[in-house]
Amino acid sequence: MMIPEPTPPAHAWAHPTDLGTTPLKADVVVIGAGSAGLTAAGLAASLGRRVILVERDRTGGECLFTGCVPSKALLSLAKRVHTAHGAVTLGLDVKGQPDWTVIQAEVRRVIDHFQTVDSPQAIAQSGVTVIAGEAAFVSPHVLEVTHAQGTRTVMGGEFVLATGSEAVIPDIEGLRDVPFLTHETIFDVPERPAHLIVLGGGPIGCELSQAFARLGSRVTTVDSGTRLISRDEPEASQALLDTLQEEGVTVHLDAQAIRAEVTPGGLRLHLKGGEVVEGTHLLVAVGKRPRVHGLGLDVIGAAFDGHGLNVRPSMQSVTCPYLWGAGDVVGGPMFTHGATERGILAGLGSVAWWGRAAARLRAPAGRVEQIPWVTYTDPEIAHWGQTEAQAVEQYGERVVVVDYDFTHLNRAVTEGEKGFVKLVAVRGVLGTPLGLRVVGAQAVGSRAGELIQGLSMSPRLGLHPLRTALLPVSYPTFSEATRQTYLGLFTEGEHFGRARPGRAGPVA
Numbered sequence: 001m002m003i004p005e006p007t008p009p010a011h012a013w014a015h016p017t018d019l020g021t022t023p024l025k026a027d028v029v030v031i032g033a034g035s036a037g038l039t040a041a042g043l044a045a046s047l048g049r050r051v052i053l054v055e056r057d058r059t060g061g062e063c064l065f066t067g068c069v070p071s072k073a074l075l076s077l078a079k080r081v082h083t084a085h086g087a088v089t090l091g092l093d094v095k096g097q098p099d100w101t102v103i104q105a106e107v108r109r110v111i112d113h114f115q116t117v118d119s120p121q122a123i124a125q126s127g128v129t130v131i132a133g134e135a136a137f138v139s140p141h142v143l144e145v146t147h148a149q150g151t152r153t154v155m156g157g158e159f160v161l162a163t164g165s166e167a168v169i170p171d172i173e174g175l176r177d178v179p180f181l182t183h184e185t186i187f188d189v190p191e192r193p194a195h196l197i198v199l200g201g202g203p204i205g206c207e208l209s210q211a212f213a214r215l216g217s218r219v220t221t222v223d224s225g226t227r228l229i230s231r232d233e234p235e236a237s238q239a240l241l242d243t244l245q246e247e248g249v250t251v252h253l254d255a256q257a258i259r260a261e262v263t264p265g266g267l268r269l270h271l272k273g274g275e276v277v278e279g280t281h282l283l284v285a286v287g288k289r290p291r292v293h294g295l296g297l298d299v300i301g302a303a304f305d306g307h308g309l310n311v312r313p314s315m316q317s318v319t320c321p322y323l324w325g326a327g328d329v330v331g332g333p334m335f336t337h338g339a340t341e342r343g344i345l346a347g348l349g350s351v352a353w354w355g356r357a358a359a360r361l362r363a364p365a366g367r368v369e370q371i372p373w374v375t376y377t378d379p380e381i382a383h384w385g386q387t388e389a390q391a392v393e394q395y396g397e398r399v400v401v402v403d404y405d406f407t408h409l410n411r412a413v414t415e416g417e418k419g420f421v422k423l424v425a426v427r428g429v430l431g432t433p434l435g436l437r438v439v440g441a442q443a444v445g446s447r448a449g450e451l452i453q454g455l456s457m458s459p460r461l462g463l464h465p466l467r468t469a470l471l472p473v474s475y476p477t478f479s480e481a482t483r484q485t486y487l488g489l490f491t492e493g494e495h496f497g498r499a500r501p502g503r504a505g506p507v508a
């Protein structure tokens with residue numbers, strides 16, 4: 001098989017070095033040093049608690065090594081290459097593909113940049129004891145931590161479970177015999193894939209399809225659903241599909257992969273219906289599942305299921321009062337900002353009665369479903385709240401939608417950029433002036449990730465939409481789209497968003 005073994009990652013600094021076997025005790029013990037665990041541990045330590053953080057691999061977690069940071073760095077490099085190639089319209093003839101080793105070195109440089117904050121040494125300076133090893137509960141309040149040099153017992157008053165999530169590997173005949181990649185290995189692939197097949201058209205699949213296509217790989221994306229990034233609005237999925245196809249990505253939707261096999265040049269995927277897709281490398285990106293197994297949760301009576309550790313809105317386990325969940329391990333939409341938010345709740349909850357009260361108070365605003373998310377393709381695809389179809393399902397004819405196309409947005413025109421904003425609102429809400437409340441927003445465009453913050457700000461702060469509509473905005477900025485869309489809820493005119501009744505549709 002032609003796929004060489006990935007080169008070992010160079011981030012040795014990130015491995016905790018404490019491989020002791022002496023038993024340890026702390027007020028709060030945090031398992032997992034990703035975004036959620038680091039936040040919870042740091043917060044509990046800053047509030048005066050003795051904190052132990054157990055990590056079996058590298059401190060920094062998925063976001064730093066195999067998630068947000070490498071993917072965003074790769075997308076940024078890919079955008080620079082794409083822009084250079086596009087300069088031909090200005091008479092600048094840039095050809096060729098970038099050197100893959102240079103691309104990889106640059107991604108690693110970005111990851112290394114974060115060592116000042118995420119290294120075991122830096123964490124220790126914040127008052128947290130960092131130890132190496134794989135943790136599992138052996139009895140209530142007691143962990144066994146296993147590492148290369150033995151085991152140690154760690155006792156605690158409160159525990160925070162922040163073990164993250166892992167890639168789902170679908171049950172496809174022959175797949176286990178094909179040397180496929182996941183987000184854990186693709187950033188270390190030693191050569192640029194000549195033809196990358198991407199299984200899954202969610203955020204991971206779409207971001208990496210575009211990045212590799214722009215960096216010179218041939219890319220074929222296969223998704224079993226009827227549209228890409230299906231948690232976003234259908235118009236957003238369509239805009240992304242159009243872009244990927246324009247950039248040469250072959251996309252198969254509604255496509256079931258039923259068999260995988262190795263070929264002399266790489267691998268072959270057989271799709272239901274007889275179609276065959278061949279490539280040199282395969283990335284599996286069909287979703288992630290919370291890491292709840294092998295942790296002894298059953299030993300301490302902590303309830304969990306396929307959706308993760310079962311927790312209350314405050315992140316306290318529903319069945320084990322001294323256990324708190326944080327990050328991907330509690331399921332739901334999986335984002336770093338969600339992991340951090342849940343880490344704050346768990347960190348607060350684990351410190352004392354007043355921390356629990358604060359976590360309960362903060363919980364509604366911290367609900368992961370209430371936070372915006374962004375898929376960092378070009379254009380960016382950003383979303384907050386309910387989709388039009390979800391709102392119509394809940395509120396029926398009371399839903400009003402404003403569509404605003406960037407052909408009316410002066411800055412987008414001067415920049416030569418396409419995009420749109422969509423606002424979903426509900427009329428007849430009791431206790432609201434004019435009975436109006438914004439419940440969802442979608443933005444598509446090069447700066448959609450920034451725009452969604454302004455679009456979602458007033459409903460998240462409980463401000464009436466009219467206040468956003470009347471707020472002056474600098475000219476010419478992309479943020480004018482927020483004002484114009486909110487104005488569209490109250491006025492009619494060429495340059496404002498167009499209001500229309502909500503339409504029913506399939507709810508993702």
Ligand SMILES: Cc1cc2nc3c(=O)[nH]c(=O)nc-3n(C[C@H](O)[C@H](O)[C@H](O)COP(=O)(O)OP(=O)(O)OC[C@H]3O[C@@H](n4cnc5c(N)ncnc54)[C@H](O)[C@@H]3O)c2cc1C
Nearest residue numbers: 032034035036056061062063067135164327328334335336
């Ligand atoms: C390719 C990709 C791109 C992404 N891009 C974005 C993005 O742009 N924006 C965004 O918001 N989100 C993004 N995400 C999602 C984001 O990475 C995750 O939601 C976030 O990192 C989860 O943090 P966490 O702390 O819950 O888990 P993790 O970061 O996975 O941390 C869990 C830690 O627990 C450790 N651990 C597990 N079991 C044990 C054990 N038994 N004992 C000791 N330690 C253990 C693991 O080694 C790991 O370090 C992306 C994900 C991927 C894969």
Ligand SMILES: NC(=O)c1ccc[n+]([C@@H]2O[C@H](COP(=O)([O-])OP(=O)(O)OC[C@H]3O[C@@H](n4cnc5c(N)ncnc54)[C@H](O)[C@@H]3O)[C@@H](O)[C@H]2O)c1
Nearest residue numbers: 170200201202203204223224225285286287288334374375
């Ligand atoms: N920018 C970001 O914030 C960002 C980036 C990457 C990942 N993430 C998060 O990481 C998590 C995992 O992302 P993901 O993209 O792997 O998962 P996902 O669940 O969001 O998307 C998976 C996709 O795979 C498809 N699929 C499922 N089974 C399939 C099969 N057998 N064959 C073909 N297609 C199949 C689904 O239809 C779906 O479109 C998500 O929660 C996501 O939000 C976030």
